[in-house]
Amino acid sequence: MQPLDGVFRREWGGAVAAVARWCGDLTVAEDAVQEACADALRAWPRDGMPDAPGAWLITTARNRARDRLRRESIRPGKELAAVVDDIIARTDRSEAPHRIRDDELRMMFTCAHPALDRPSQFALTLRLVSGLTVPEIARALLQSDSAVGARITRAKAKIRHANIPLRVPPADMLPARTPHVLACVYSVFTEGYWSTAGPSAVRDELCDEGVRLARELSGLLPGDTEAAALTALVLLHDSRRATRVDAQGALIPLEEQDRRRWDRHKIARGLDYARRAGGSTGPYLPQAVIAAVHATAPSWEQTDWTTICAAYDRLLAITESPVVRVNRALAVGFRDGPDAGLAALDQVADHARLVHSALPATIRADLLRRAGRPAEAVQWYREALGRNGSEPARRFLQRRIDECGG
Template identity: 45%
Template sequence: MESARIVGALARYTGDLDLAEDVAQEAVAEALVSWPRDGAPDNPVGWLLATARRRAIDAFRRRAARDDKYTLLATGESDGGDGHLWDPDRIDDDVLALMFVACHPVLSPEARVALTLRTVGGLSSEEIARAFLVPVATIQARITRAKKTIAAARVPFEVPPAADRKARLGGVLSVLYVIFTEGSTATAGDDLLRPDLAYEAIRLARTLAALLPGEPEVFGLIALCELTASRFPARTGPDGEAILLEQQDRRRWDFSAIRRGLAALAQATSAGRGLGPYGLQAAIAACHAHARSVAETDWERIVLLYEALGRVAPSPVVELNRAVAVAMAGAPGEALTMVDELVARDRLPGSHLLPSVRGELLTRLGRTGEARAELELAARLCGNARERAVLLHKAAALG
């Protein structure tokens, strides 16, 4: 539970994220031996920090070229471990700095995700690999390369200055969003959902909100995640099969998550600066949360919200989702024209989303032969077994 704070405090003082993690783990290993024998200390976190700092000093002693850092660390060694290394006023800064370092722009998106889950989330390499369905060695390599890149780029362990924070905050939010979306709809594998991954993203987002309470877009992301996660209980059947929105039993939705999501959306709105990309997506999710059925959903409002989102954060996925909303609002022909424009411009190449939506629209327009071909194409491109089964079932139902 305290791993991010401990590693953050150690990284601040050593200036070496890799070393901070190593000495923190060595301190835990020493605690597993000494605490059962001598009893747990009154201040366990302070004990771990003091022990880890001594290990760091030993490491610097072994590095003759690091005498300057050794001198810096050795100063004040006699404070017993309860001094400035564990300053309660710096705890929030340390965790926040750890987030910004793990999500630094010098790292690849995959490395940012892995390093954030490892250093801030405290997940093991095995847990991260299992969540993203990649070999453990791949995750370990990403984390190792990320730490070496941070060291080579001399990334300072600090919260960015206020002038730079807003630009860097977008990178942190995007990492948390990627983690959540992978948990809410897995890109590959046999499970539609990976709730543990999604809930970890929500936890990290709430940690970020506690550290930056004045940033409305952080609350926009929390709102989006909570409202989306509220549908998790109804999205799969007893055998893990996918249940589409129109067939979901809305009584199974998590209404406490809906309340939390709406409260976070209100917090994002109260800033009076207008909603950002995550806040607008949360507002769309709120339309679904308020509706008693698909038919009673305010699709006209959703179309308007997607239009606004397309101006703030344009992307082919936003255009595709707007086309779906236009179709649900009663204009499938117009929606098909929008999708065909995406096809003509070769947007989303290799994605199953485009033929999946196109197949749905062609079905609504009675063009079943074309619809079946599109749905079968979508199934071939889809990496998730549960989604693929839904697409094949739809194609088979067309005869």
């Protein structure tokens, strides 16, 4: 039997969305799917996993939600219970409890409703659609677990009290909501591709979910260049997923990866989506260009760092992000030499938003190592080690320290 955690991750968003559409209450839907997962943990090891685990979870969750709605409906009076029974009976006759393609898209756009503030939109989408835990969302938002948990609770309450409908908005409202949805999908993928904590450097179920959701959005919005650019980006990154770790789960840096094992089909699809994204003015196309340069370079030595630096410059004109500046400094180091990269890094390393990040120290250490200054590199690798919560990343940093004689 495949690991149940991965199955639950894969089926979570569809199950919550389907049950929420059925009962109209996000809290009831989430609780019901959580209970269905608990039922599965007891039943599947004993009876075997069903052929359609998602349908099993939706059916079980709907039964759980039905029971809860009936229990709660009898509190003010039995006449309400009769209304609930009528709604349930009509719903049961009108549709089978199977997963419908648009359910998650409805959920994503509901979570992106303008009545919610941006951090609440983001947290709610990652929780309800993608099944990320509160600690995972807290890391993505750089907030405490308690703050994120409270934010999600308030957002669900606001949707309920304001009667915000669970639907994809009409065409004239799509442009305002789409950027948030794209950002959430990319966060799902990146948490899988660059896991921020835990024993695994790559979380396959989150990568798969991010790629799937990106392609779903491109299908819903066939003329949207931003959706195409995001899909290009995740496909091009994902083409290298199988080579990012070795058999023991240790990280393999890009320059050491076996390019023969990269997924050429995904690269071709990613390049096709990148072509569809022509004219995009958002942040995903420059990142897709960077990923495309890496994916198509015959070797590490033949990487076109001039184009990569130009893409970072374009990205900075759009986002002015300190994280982008740090990554650009590394690219400058490959284009113009380590000393030039270190000079570029000095211009951003002390930014307030990077104070808890391991990225500046990691890149400084790498540039120092390549500049032939191993003792200084060890100092900064140790600095990065102290700030990193991912076990594979910590092992990789320790490997570099050992290589530098630390």
